Amino acid sequence: MSDPKWDDLRVFLAVAREESLSGAGRSLKLDPATVGRRIARLEGDLSAPLFVKSPQGYALTPLGQRLLDKAAAMESAMLGLRDEVTGGAGVLSGQIRLGAPDGAANYLLPQVCSAICADHPGLEVQLVALPRVFNLSKREADMAVTVSPPATGRLTVQKLGDYRLHLAASRAYLDRAGRPSCIEDLKSHKIIGYIADLIFDKELDYLSAIGAPRVDFASNSVSVQLNWARSGAGVVIAHDFALPAAPELEKLLGEAVSLTRSFYLVRHADDRKTARLSRFAEELAGRLPAEIARLESLT
Numbered sequence: 001m002s003d004p005k006w007d008d009l010r011v012f013l014a015v016a017r018e019e020s021l022s023g024a025g026r027s028l029k030l031d032p033a034t035v036g037r038r039i040a041r042l043e044g045d046l047s048a049p050l051f052v053k054s055p056q057g058y059a060l061t062p063l064g065q066r067l068l069d070k071a072a073a074m075e076s077a078m079l080g081l082r083d084e085v086t087g088g089a090g091v092l093s094g095q096i097r098l099g100a101p102d103g104a105a106n107y108l109l110p111q112v113c114s115a116i117c118a119d120h121p122g123l124e125v126q127l128v129a130l131p132r133v134f135n136l137s138k139r140e141a142d143m144a145v146t147v148s149p150p151a152t153g154r155l156t157v158q159k160l161g162d163y164r165l166h167l168a169a170s171r172a173y174l175d176r177a178g179r180p181s182c183i184e185d186l187k188s189h190k191i192i193g194y195i196a197d198l199i200f201d202k203e204l205d206y207l208s209a210i211g212a213p214r215v216d217f218a219s220n221s222v223s224v225q226l227n228w229a230r231s232g233a234g235v236v237i238a239h240d241f242a243l244p245a246a247p248e249l250e251k252l253l254g255e256a257v258s259l260t261r262s263f264y265l266v267r268h269a270d271d272r273k274t275a276r277l278s279r280f281a282e283e284l285a286g287r288l289p290a291e292i293a294r295l296e297s298l299t
Contacts, residue, residue, distance in 0.1 A: 005045075006078075009071045011038040012050065016068050017140070019057035069154065073270045092279050093122030099141030101204075103222035104263060105129030107242040109145070112291050116283045123280075142277055143267045145288075147203045154269040158281070161289035164240045164296060165206060165259040167252040173232040180235070180252060183211060190216040190234030192225050203261055206237040210257055241295035251299060263288065 014024035014035070021032040021039075028035070043050050050064035060068060100109055105127055113125045128141055149157040167180075169189075180186055193207045193215040207215065217228050222239070229236040230248045237259070243249055265285060271277045 006074070008038050008042040008045070009067075009074065011035055012042055012064075012067065013071050013075060015039060015051065015058055016060055016064065019059070021058070072268065075270075092116070092120035092276060092283070094276060095124045095126060096143075096277065096280050097126040097128060097141045098284075099128045099130060099144035101145070101147060101222070102129040103239050103242060104145050106223050107239065107245055107295070108288065108291055112284065112287045115287060116280070119283075142271070143265060143281060146264050146266050147201050147261055149264050150266060156267045156269050156271075158265045158267075158285060160263040160265050160285055161292055162260050162262050163292050165237050165261065166240060166254075167235055167257050168229060168238040168243065168246075168249040169235045169252060170230055170232045170248045171250055172248070173229075173234060174250060174252075176232070177234075182253070183257065186235065187213050192217045192219075192228045192234045192236040194218060194225075195220050206259060209259060210237070212237075240299045241292050243299040244295050 011024065011028065011030075014027050015021060018024045018027060021035045024030075025032045025035045039050065046063070046067075048063050049061050050067060051058040052061055053059075098109065098113070106129065109127055113127060117123050117125060145160065149159075167186075169177075173190075177189055178185075180189060191207065191212055191214065193212075194204060195218040196215070198220040199205050217225075217233050219225050219228070222242070225236050226238060226242055226246055226249075228234070229238065230246050235252065236249075238246070238249065240251075243251070265281055267277065267281065
């Protein structure tokens with residue numbers, strides 16, 4: 001068994017992340033046949049299969065999963081070395097992909113990332129809004145904002161800050177349906193919330209937390225829920241930081257129904273060696289809580 005070459009490991013990482021030869025080829029600017037030959041050569045060097053091919057794509061074998069962790073660590077070390085050579089510790093540049101739940105991605109992170117980019121003109125930020133957990137090992141993102149700290153994986157977790165949520169509805173809806181004076185009154189109102197079986201984190205199960213009744217209008221997207229409320233469909237639990245973007249909505253029941261949740265920044269453990277990513281994380285951690293506070297003060 002010979003030692004794998006870095007170029008082949010780079011191809012392996014792309015296939016593992018894209019789960020297909022064609023997807024890996026696009027990301028590497030190689031044709032799929034070349035990608036396939038490189039994977040075959042790597043498997044030959046290791047004398048063992050790294051992928052199982054199925055109609056759903058290329059899935060890692062147990063050996064492939066172990067190699068993924070080691071290859072990702074090598075990649076992070078090389079990126080860190082590049083930052084040292086190019087002076088990346090002092091200047092933020094290049095591309096960074098940030099994953100986040102759609103509430104933060106729509107109402108918080110655009111202005112925060114814009115401010116960071118304004119101070120660092122060579123920086124390009126890609127903001128990926130997905131209503132699920134990100135796989136950092138597959139490099140779906142360089143780092144991710146989450147609503148709870150992950151319990152497994154070689155990850156580093158940093159708490160960014162707390163945010164608050166309240167019941168809200170449009171004034172047009174309240175004029176028509178009446179204003180609830182207590183939780184019990186919600187039984188006679190239309191309720192907007194998450195699709196129950198698509199709640200990917202228990203921290204998002206807001207309605208269960210307050211003992212609210214059934215959901216009449218459901219979506220896995222915070223933005224859709226907020227727009228339903230803005231259109232007069234019913235009562236929603238809204239992020240206070242999103243309410244300035246929805247002036248039609250009125251907060252309901254005040255401190256009687258108030259939830260507090262937190263945002264965390266999650267990174268792959270090996271990325272601590274990458275000065276560029278660490279600098280961006282510092283900027284994000286410094287600016288995000290201030291933006292939450294600013295927006296919440298407007299409601």
